[in-house]
Amino acid sequence: MNLEETVSYLTNSKTSIEALYEAARQKALMELEEEARKILKNHKNLQEFIMCMGNAWFLDNDGNEVEDKAYMRPVNDILEAWDEYLKLTGEPMRFTWDGEVRRNWWLDIQKKPL
Numbered sequence: 014m015n016l017e018e019t020v021s022y023l024t025n026s027k028t029s030i031e032a033l034y035e036a037a038r039q040k041a042l043m044e045l046e047e048e049a050r051k052i053l054k055n056h057k058n059l060q061e062f063i064m065c066m067g068n069a070w071f072l073d074n075d076g077n078e079v080e081d082k083a084y085m086r087p088v089n090d091i092l093e094a095w096d097e098y099l100k101l102t103g104e105p106m107r108f109t110w111d112g113e114v115r116r117n118w119w120l121d122i123q124k125k126p127l
Contacts, residue, residue: 054111065102
């Protein structure tokens with residue numbers, strides 16, 4: 014489908030721009046998660062992927078932040094291409110290579126006594 018056909022389809026579609034935006038955002042988040050899990054699985058020195066409040070990083074097995082390694086390029090490419098438009102790093106997520114995505118982990122921290 015060329016640009017003119019795409020614009021015509023979207024103009025005549027009952028799908029709202031907001032719905033299309035959210036669909037694109039969810040697709041990008043799924044791809045980001047998939048790439049981050051591949052990195053975690055293939056690099057045993059990494060323990061977790063964390064993304065929130067405009068940032069994204071990996072934690073190594075000692076709990077140190079790891080950023081800007083060549084093997085992280087797939088995740089960085091998605092963020093560089095789409096974060097400005099889709100606000101991906103505003104979506105909190107934290108996971109290990111085979112763990113479930115935790116979206117509200119800070120609530121667990123807040124419940125612990127100081």
